Amino acid sequence: MTKKAVLLLSGGLDSTTTLAIAKAEGYALYALSFAYGQRHSHELEAASRIAASMGVKEHRIATIDLAAFGGSALTENAIAVPKDRNAADMAHGIPVTYVPARNTIFLSFALAWAEVLKAYDIFIGVNALDYSGYPDCRPEFIRAYQDMANLATAYATGEQKHITIHTPLIHMSKAQIIKTGLSLGVDYSLTTSCYDPAPDGKACGHCDSCQLRKKGFGENGMNDPVRYVA
Amino acid sequence: MTKKAVLLLSGGLDSTTTLAIAKAEGYALYALSFAYGQRHSHELEAASRIAASMGVKEHRIATIDLAAFGGSALTENAIAVPKDRNAADMAHGIPVTYVPARNTIFLSFALAWAEVLKAYDIFIGVNALDYSGYPDCRPEFIRAYQDMANLATAYATGEQKHITIHTPLIHMSKAQIIKTGLSLGVDYSLTTSCYDPAPDGKACGHCDSCQLRKKGFGENGMNDPVRYVA
Numbered sequence: 001m002t003k004k005a006v007l008l009l010s011g012g013l014d015s016t017t018t019l020a021i022a023k024a025e026g027y028a029l030y031a032l033s034f035a036y037g038q039r040h041s042h043e044l045e046a047a048s049r050i051a052a053s054m055g056v057k058e059h060r061i062a063t064i065d066l067a068a069f070g071g072s073a074l075t076e077n078a079i080a081v082p083k084d085r086n087a088a089d090m091a092h093g094i095p096v097t098y099v100p101a102r103n104t105i106f107l108s109f110a111l112a113w114a115e116v117l118k119a120y121d122i123f124i125g126v127n128a129l130d131y132s133g134y135p136d137c138r139p140e141f142i143r144a145y146q147d148m149a150n151l152a153t154a155y156a157t158g159e160q161k162h163i164t165i166h167t168p169l170i171h172m173s174k175a176q177i178i179k180t181g182l183s184l185g186v187d188y189s190l191t192t193s194c195y196d197p198a199p200d201g202k203a204c205g206h207c208d209s210c211q212l213r214k215k216g217f218g219e220n221g222m223n224d225p226v227r228y229v230a
Numbered sequence: 231m232t233k234k235a236v237l238l239l240s241g242g243l244d245s246t247t248t249l250a251i252a253k254a255e256g257y258a259l260y261a262l263s264f265a266y267g268q269r270h271s272h273e274l275e276a277a278s279r280i281a282a283s284m285g286v287k288e289h290r291i292a293t294i295d296l297a298a299f300g301g302s303a304l305t306e307n308a309i310a311v312p313k314d315r316n317a318a319d320m321a322h323g324i325p326v327t328y329v330p331a332r333n334t335i336f337l338s339f340a341l342a343w344a345e346v347l348k349a350y351d352i353f354i355g356v357n358a359l360d361y362s363g364y365p366d367c368r369p370e371f372i373r374a375y376q377d378m379a380n381l382a383t384a385y386a387t388g389e390q391k392h393i394t395i396h397t398p399l400i401h402m403s404k405a406q407i408i409k410t411g412l413s414l415g416v417d418y419s420l421t422t423s424c425y426d427p428a429p430d431g432k433a434c435g436h437c438d439s440c441q442l443r444k445k446g447f448g449e450n451g452m453n454d455p456v457r458y459v460a
Contacts (some may be wrong), residue, residue, distance in 0.1 A: 006327065028293060033309075037326035049443050060252040062294075062295050063293070063295050064293075064294050064295070065292050065293050065294070066342065069339075069343045069346045069417050099342075099344045100341075100343075100345035100384075101339075101345055101382055101383060102342075103340055103342045103382070104338045104341060104342075104378070104379070104382045104383075105335070105342060106341060108331055108332075108334045108335040108338040109299075111269055111330075111331045111332075111334060112296065112299050112329075112330040112331035112332075112334075112335060113299045115330035115331055116299045116330055133379065134384075135382060135383055135384050136381075136382050136383070140381050140410065141381040141382055142376070144374070144377050144378035144381045144382075145382075147335070147374050147377070147378070148371070148374040148375050148377070148378045149334070149363065149376045151368065151371040151376075152331055152333070152334045152365060152368075152374075153330065153331060153365055153366070153371050153372055154330075154335075154364075202266050212425075226431050
């Protein structure tokens with residue numbers, strides 16, 4: 001029987017590459033996305049396109065109310081998305097685009113679905129290099145989460161039934177992530193990474209996420225295939 | 231300044247007693263309840279009554295879609311709530327009323343709100359004695375959760391800024407919980423614990439939760455003040 005895995009799919013470059021890696025490893029994939037009060041729905045549309053085109057077994061979108069708690073530029077209109085920051089600024093401190101406890105919450109829903117499916121493998125496309133300011137992208141967080149998950153559920157009962165949180169991208173640079181995805185046939189034109197897209201879905205090109213992405217394609221000697229605002 | 235705490239409030243006997251304990255310890259309380267696809271809304275009404283009457287600073291109800299994953303008698307109509315089980319049956323195995331990863335998810339939302347509030351204390355009324363079948367009520371789960379939480383967020387940065395998950399009931403019997411609550415002036419007629427109440431909100435008297443509760447009041451030489459179906 002094919003092993004089942006639950007995969008967190010945002011519709012961005014990282015989670016899509018993670019999907020391609022998990023698929024190449026032979027898992028039957030159950031993709032989970034969230035409508036979490038993010039300011040734009042383009043990433044959910046991207047997630048649905050990617051799930052359909054990359055052959056996941058099932059794609060669910062769970063609605064959760066993160067905006068109720070506020071505290072992030074991604075869920076609160078009153079906080080502006082920073083633009084055109086240089087690499088040194090990006091590398092320091094917690095960006096305002098950090099959403100409190102977001103990965104903790106996302107992984108907890110993945111865990112609930114994994115328990116119902118009896119899936120012992122969960123994939124998340126976190127990256128410790130480009131997002132050094134996000135505490136919930138660090139390897140030590142992922143290890144602690146995995147330890148907790150193995151005590152949290154009724155179906156994880158030991159060595160043969162042990163939950164693993166897979167983070168294949170955690171130590172990769174954006175350029176390495178893109179190179180890996182291209183080698184696995186990922187169509188990056190389907191993805192979206194922008195924190196602040198135009199109403200028609202075009203990427204702004206200036207937020208941290210757009211800048212990291214463009215640089216990653218540049219280092220692979222390519223242009224980013226997504227559409228940017230001219 | 232009064233220390234803030236986030237408290238998970240279901241509207242049941244345990245979380246209400248936990249609220250009374252946290253209040254007696256002097257915390258400014260932020261109570262969090264969930265509309266999580268449970269089959270009845272009586273417990274949310276009870277939570278609102280309790281929050282109002284016990285002077286919490288703020289009460290929020292977050293809507294989350296646990297029913298989307300299924301897997302529990304509390305969220306799926308197709309699974310029956312067991313009735314009139316004896317103590318030995320209750321003490322063994324995972325009951326069908328277990329909701330996959332529920333406390334993990336609830337604590338993750340509490341953590342998100344705690345980060346926005348800069349609250350380093352989270353209260354949850356879990357109990358390892360009466361709910362030995364629930365993995366996410368065990369002390370080792372709570373410890374692992376706390377370890378993870380201290381790596382998950384941007385505001386928990388060390389000894390002076392350390393998140394504590396408080397579980398004051400974890401080793402108490404139901405009779406001890408009730409005794410503690412009564413000594414703190416809890417009005418248990420406001421609470422509801424039944425897994426399968428009548429449409430008018432009256433408790434069934436026969437599910438595990440009703441049985442444990444009635445026994446607890448009996449051991450204190452009292453009748454349970456909630457209304458039961460005759």
